[in-house]
Amino acid sequence: MAAKKLNIKDKYRLLTRDLDWEFSYQDHKKAFPFEEFEGIKITDWSKWEDPFRLTMDAYWKYQAEKERKLYAIFDAFAQNNGQLNISDPRYVNALKVFLTGVSPLEYQAFQGFAHTGRQFGGVGARVACQMQSIDELRHVQTQVHAMSHYNKFFDGLQDWSHMHDRVWYLSVPKSFFNDARAAGPFEFMVAIGFSFEYVLTNLLFVPFMSGAAYNGDMATVTFGFSAQSDEARHMTLGLEVIKFLLEQHEDNVPIVQKWIDKWFWRGTRLLTIVSMMMDYMLPNKVMSWKEAWEVYFEEAGGALFKDLARYGIRMPKHADLIAKEKEHVSHQAWWIFYTHGHAAGFHTWIPTDEELDWLSEKYPDTFDKYYRPRWELAKEMEAKGERFYTKALPQLCTTCQIPMGFTEMDNPTQISYRESIYKDERYHFCSDGCKEIFDEEPEKYVQSWLPVHQIFQGNCGGPDVEDVLRDYYRMNVGADNLDIKGSPDEERWKKWKGVA
Amino acid sequence: MSYEVTVEPTGDVIEVEEGQTILDAALRQGVWLPFACGHGTCATCKVQVLEGEADLGNASTFALMDMERDEGKVLVCCAMPESDMVIEADIDVDPDFQGHPVRDFVGRVTEIVDLSPTIKGITLALDDSMAFQAGQYVNLTIPGVEGTRAFSIANTPGDSDRLELHVRKVPGGAGTTWLHEQLKEGDSLDVSGPYGQFFVRKSDDRGTIFIAGGSGLSSPQSMILDLLSEGDTRPIYLFQGARNVAELYNRDVFEALAAEHDNFHYIPALNEPREDENWHGFKGFVHEAAVQHFDNRFNGHKAYLCGPPPMIDAAITALMQGRLFEQDIHMEKFLTAADGTDDQPRSALFKRI
Numbered sequence: 001m002a003a004k005k006l007n008i009k010d011k012y013r014l015l016t017r018d019l020d021w022e023f024s025y026q027d028h029k030k031a032f033p034f035e036e037f038e039g040i041k042i043t044d045w046s047k048w049e050d051p052f053r054l055t056m057d058a059y060w061k062y063q064a065e066k067e068r069k070l071y072a073i074f075d076a077f078a079q080n081n082g083q084l085n086i087s088d089p090r091y092v093n094a095l096k097v098f099l100t101g102v103s104p105l106e107y108q109a110f111q112g113f114a115h116t117g118r119q120f121g122g123v124g125a126r127v128a129c130q131m132q133s134i135d136e137l138r139h140v141q142t143q144v145h146a147m148s149h150y151n152k153f154f155d156g157l158q159d160w161s162h163m164h165d166r167v168w169y170l171s172v173p174k175s176f177f178n179d180a181r182a183a184g185p186f187e188f189m190v191a192i193g194f195s196f197e198y199v200l201t202n203l204l205f206v207p208f209m210s211g212a213a214y215n216g217d218m219a220t221v222t223f224g225f226s227a228q229s230d231e232a233r234h235m236t237l238g239l240e241v242i243k244f245l246l247e248q249h250e251d252n253v254p255i256v257q258k259w260i261d262k263w264f265w266r267g268t269r270l271l272t273i274v275s276m277m278m279d280y281m282l283p284n285k286v287m288s289w290k291e292a293w294e295v296y297f298e299e300a301g302g303a304l305f306k307d308l309a310r311y312g313i314r315m316p317k318h319a320d321l322i323a324k325e326k327e328h329v330s331h332q333a334w335w336i337f338y339t340h341g342h343a344a345g346f347h348t349w350i351p352t353d354e355e356l357d358w359l360s361e362k363y364p365d366t367f368d369k370y371y372r373p374r375w376e377l378a379k380e381m382e383a384k385g386e387r388f389y390t391k392a393l394p395q396l397c398t399t400c401q402i403p404m405g406f407t408e409m410d411n412p413t414q415i416s417y418r419e420s421i422y423k424d425e426r427y428h429f430c431s432d433g434c435k436e437i438f439d440e441e442p443e444k445y446v447q448s449w450l451p452v453h454q455i456f457q458g459n460c461g462g463p464d465v466e467d468v469l470r471d472y473y474r475m476n477v478g479a480d481n482l483d484i485k486g487s488p489d490e491e492r493w494k495k496w497k498g499v500a
Numbered sequence: 501m502s503y504e505v506t507v508e509p510t511g512d513v514i515e516v517e518e519g520q521t522i523l524d525a526a527l528r529q530g531v532w533l534p535f536a537c538g539h540g541t542c543a544t545c546k547v548q549v550l551e552g553e554a555d556l557g558n559a560s561t562f563a564l565m566d567m568e569r570d571e572g573k574v575l576v577c578c579a580m581p582e583s584d585m586v587i588e589a590d591i592d593v594d595p596d597f598q599g600h601p602v603r604d605f606v607g608r609v610t611e612i613v614d615l616s617p618t619i620k621g622i623t624l625a626l627d628d629s630m631a632f633q634a635g636q637y638v639n640l641t642i643p644g645v646e647g648t649r650a651f652s653i654a655n656t657p658g659d660s661d662r663l664e665l666h667v668r669k670v671p672g673g674a675g676t677t678w679l680h681e682q683l684k685e686g687d688s689l690d691v692s693g694p695y696g697q698f699f700v701r702k703s704d705d706r707g708t709i710f711i712a713g714g715s716g717l718s719s720p721q722s723m724i725l726d727l728l729s730e731g732d733t734r735p736i737y738l739f740q741g742a743r744n745v746a747e748l749y750n751r752d753v754f755e756a757l758a759a760e761h762d763n764f765h766y767i768p769a770l771n772e773p774r775e776d777e778n779w780h781g782f783k784g785f786v787h788e789a790a791v792q793h794f795d796n797r798f799n800g801h802k803a804y805l806c807g808p809p810p811m812i813d814a815a816i817t818a819l820m821q822g823r824l825f826e827q828d829i830h831m832e833k834f835l836t837a838a839d840g841t842d843d844q845p846r847s848a849l850f851k852r853i
Contacts, residue, residue, distance in 0.1 A: 009592055049827075052544070054589060065565050225541060229562040232542030239849055247825045304847035310820040 009347065011467040013190035014055035020123035041249035046124030048244055051236035052128070059131060063138065070142055070226045077219040087215040088283035089493040090484055094211070095147060095220065096156040096346040098279070101173045101273060102204070103143040104164040108177035110136035111340070112188055123165050124406035125244075128237045132193075143225060152334040154489050156346050156480040164346055166460070168393075168451035169273075169337075171401045175448060176270050180263075182444070185258050186245065194238035195263035201231060202300065204274055207292040211277070214284040246311040253312050262440070264316035265433035269400040276337070279359065281288040286360045288362035295325040318433045324409040327363060331371040336405045337388040339377065341466060345475055347484035350378050364399060367405040370412050387483070393452045393465070398427040398445055399434035406430050423444060505715050508550065508588040509533060510697070511599060520603070521557065522576040522587070530833065532701045532851045533576055533589050538580040547576055552585030566580040572650040596701045600631040605691045607663055612685060615749035616742075618633075619668045629660040630694060630724060634726035635719045635804070638663060638693030642675045643682075651676040651831060652806065654692070656726045663691065666749075668715040698806070698832040700727060706828075707735035709794075711815045712788055713807025714742065716834055717750060720806055723813050724754075728761055728778055737793070741786025741811060744770055745777040767793055789819040798824035808813035814816075815853050826853050 006014070021029055033041065076082075086092065110133050117129025144160075152155040164170050180191040209224030245252045275289040287295075305315050316322075334348075341348035351359065356375060357366045370391075381388055394403035410416045418429040424443040429435040438445045455461050461472040469475045479488050501518045507526070516525040523545055526533050536544040543563035548571040556564065557578030564575050576587070577742055607624030615621045630638075634657055639648035655664040669680045683689075700708065700723050707728075710720040716738055724738060742748040748768055758766040769789035773779035782789040786807075790798075798819050805815050812833050831853065 009590075062565070066562055069561065069565070189742045225560050225562045228537075229543050229560065232536045232544040232563075235536050236848070237541075237545060243825075243849065250823060300847070306847060307847045307849040309819050312821060368607060 009050075009053060009226060012050065012055060014406055015055040015057075016051075016053075016127050016251075017123050022283050028121065030369045030483075032121045034185050034251075035121055040184075040186045040187050040245060040252050040257055042121070043248055045120075045124075046126040047248070048122045049240060050124045050128065052233050052238040054131065054233070059134075063134075066229065067138070067142075070222055071145070071338075073222045074145060074219055075148070082216075082218060083150060083153050084496060085216045085218075087286045089489050090347070090349060091152055091215045091217065091282065092154045093156070093284050093346040094208075094218070094277045094281040095150055096154075097149045097273060097277060098208075099157055100160045100163045100167070100345060101170055102145075103140050104161060105173055105177050106136050106143065106274065108174075109183060109192060110134075110140065112177065112181045112192060115181065116185040116188045125241075128233075129238075132234055132237060133229075135234070139223075139230070140229045142166035142223045146223045149219060153492065155476060155487070158476075159474045162474055164449075166403075167345055168343065168455075171449065171451050172273065173270060175401050176266055179266070179444075186241075188255060189238070189241040190245075190259040191263040191266075192233065193268050194242050195260060197231065197234040198238040198304070200267045200271060200297075201234075202296045203292055205231065206296060208274060210286045211282040211284075214447050215282055216299070241306070246308075246313065248393065256406075257313055258440075260313065261317040262437050264322075265318060265437065266400065267429075269320050269402060269430075269434070272329045272402065275326075275371070276333040279330035279362075280334040280355075285358060290326045290362060291331045296324070305309050317436075318431075321409055321431075321433075324455060325406075327366045328370075328407065328409065328412060331363075331367065332405050332407065335371070335374060337404050338395070339388065340394070340403075341483055342481055343469060345480050347482065347487050347489065349484045350375055350382065367413065380434055393455060395428055397430035397434050397452065398448055398452050399429055399437050401448065401450060404428065404430050450494055503552075504584045505552075505581055506535070506584075506586045507591070508586060509593045510591060510597070511621050512697075513602070517583050519580055519618065522554070522574075522581065524583075527577065532845035533591065533623070534851075535750065536579055536848050538577050539770065540575055541559065545576045545740060546573050547590075548572060548588045549574055550586040553582045554579040554585060555582055557593075576828070584629035593804055594697065594701070596703050597697065598631075598633050598699075599635075600694055602692060603628075603630070605693075607689050607691045609683060609685050609689070610662070610686045611800050612683065614674055615666060616747045618747065619666055619749060622665045622667055622683065624663045624665070624691065625662055625690065626663060626691070631660060631661070631701040632657055632694030634722040635699040637719070637832070638665075638695045639666075639695065640675075640679075641690040642678050645675045645678060648692070650695070651716040652696075652698075652716075652722070652813055654721045656729060658726070658729065664718075665716040666710070666715040668709060675847055696828060698804070701722070701802060701830070702727075702732075703727050705734050706800055707779055708737070709790065709798065709801050709803045710738045711805045711807070711811075712738065712802065713738050713786055714834070716807030716811070718806070719832055720804060721750065721753075723804065724757070724764070727787065728757060728764060731779075733763055735763050735765070736761075737790075738765065738773075739786050739790045739793070740766070740768045741789075742768070743808070744773045745779055746774075785814060787815040790815070791818050791822065794822065796822045798822035801828065803829045805829065806834070826850055829853055 087489045113129045113133035113136060117126045117133060120126050147157055162423045164174055180188050183191065205224055205228050209221055212220035212224060242256065245256050278289045278292060296444060338346055356372060378388065396403055404415060404417065406416050408416045418432060418433055418435040420435055420439055421429050427438060429438060455462065455468055460468050462468050466477055467480065475481060484490050503516050505514050505516050505522055506676050507514065514525050514529045514531050516522055523533055523535055534544050536542045539557040540557065541563050546564065556569065556574055557580055559575045559578045559710050564573060567764045579717060606627045610625045611623040613621045634828060637650050637652040639650055641648050647648060647805045649841060651665040651667060652664055653663055655662060666835050667676055667679050670676045698719055710724065718740060727736060738754060740748065748770065751768060754766040758764050767782065767789050769782040769784060769786040770779055773783060801824060803824055805812050813829055
């Protein structure tokens, strides 16, 4: 009788999981030293169900094909001067935020999954992390290559990795990932594999990539689709991690809950930057941040937490507050950047009248009442030649590192302000969520590299802000920063388009 | 117009309407296929087409690349059949699944009894013997009713020339109303089967918990009779839920079995017993009876659930909170037209429950 055909699971087992070995003369605990200190109890790694069954040979074959397709489109985009087909030069500023703020996170994810995968005693989890690690490296590379074409024609894209390490607002995404990578392997997986990949990246990849399409940016749309085809594996890995931890031991449940509380809060704070890109930086709008949040977080996340409730997991802490924030955060964030436009590595602007009307329509409960009057005032001041810039450096939240510009959600004219005293030092926070995260692990967060503190301590050159921007951040002052109006970007665009 | 899609390696058959995606039809018919994004960008739901043709829909060219299209791969979240199809998905065949072929039979009604005020027991003599596993179901074609209706088999596979079915009269249900009001002894009905993945995982010898509600006693009855007739010695628990004593049918059968077999335990639960019934057993929902009996610790068992969706849902939650998880929970949901289609968004967390 001919051998029965192997099913995919058996093939995967033989080509992947079977490559593991028993430790006979070395201590398993010494080989995987990080597996226990977080308090997570794993009783049986063999219960790990592989979230996807992909063998390495098939992986290379698929990824090579994706690259071939993707780079053909990049080439066509470059040869056809694709930058001339975008909706408006303001759009490129969203790409500047993406390249300096998000793409380096892909690189951090690559490092994080490589490290974390090494620390798991179970081979199934190790292999899954290894593939995700390589995916993330591919994502950062394709993003850099997609943007490199824009770098030939627009300011602000030239030194993205250096800027990611130093620029004040970029410490928000950088510190988010540093926090996850400095945690234990299981917390990293709950933070990035589950909270970030499963629930939050959809908000980045789906609406923002549609935004790229609406604004004529085929290169970005294409890398978005290419990355999204890997994201499924990442999402299923995140789900398997959660199920595995919750089923392995009941003592894991409260630990996982604590991590979910922490990383959903950290994630929503991080996504503030995406909210601003969606509502203010895309000249052709896809949907408002509020709408995206309702579809991708409230509906999809709601269904997930309904299922997780069976394990005794509840909605992330502060979910009620998060529901209110969708009405406010994009407006508060763009206002922070508008008033600090001289210190940003991209251009800022006041929304056009049509855009203000669109915001009024999308945010009927908050925009006209709280935010439109500010923009009307800013417009008036600019018309009088009194464009307003904040001269002082902002106070930062010690946990999320965002300037303290968010308000109380039930009182949107009052800045939300919390503090903790630890070893006679006072620390400041934007919210209860961020304060609680600090209070849980103060020794970790007192080490935060807060950009404003560093400037005041003289660690970033100076003495003036302009010196810091030019010498420490390596911005081209006068070209990379300030308003789009009157910028070299705008001048070049007008010349290409033959507009006076 | 609809097409039949056979899913290998399990052999499940689903009916897909014109313009409907394979995934949508599969999930609605209780057949799980791997999926994540649901709109053609992630490739989690990629399958190999073995026979037939499909419109590929809006599959992204990165999720389903040209070379894969050439190899006959499709994404079931976007693909719409253009003929009957056979697809091979990345799903496991259960080692306890015997895979008896589905065939068409004619059944002659030999007996109709009132099991309870709302449930009739209908016995059909088959024109040929049907090989099936205890727990599986058949589809009946009911005169004047479009499509077929599914009923679990209540007799044991050893008794393969006949079918015993338990039919609850569903208010407003055309099929069950016809069976209750029009069907007579001597009538013939078209039957096909056996179907379903609900059967005892006999290779796993852990203690077995059955939770049954209403006419959902049918499958567990077959499974328990089958186990006990084989002399199986594992601990077996049957929690039978009903509204009141009148609805608690076949109680004498199971009380007798419990008296005869040390390893079989019978725990009925009534949620609304009438005053005059003088009920001294468990009062409350059937899952609550199980929680009380096992002191909220279910790990180390296998559980089999059969009954209406709210009972199944409550039982799953109770079992999981008592540390018994998806891979050890098996179920057959009795859906009726009144349950409608579940349009709530589903997460991809669970595969089968």
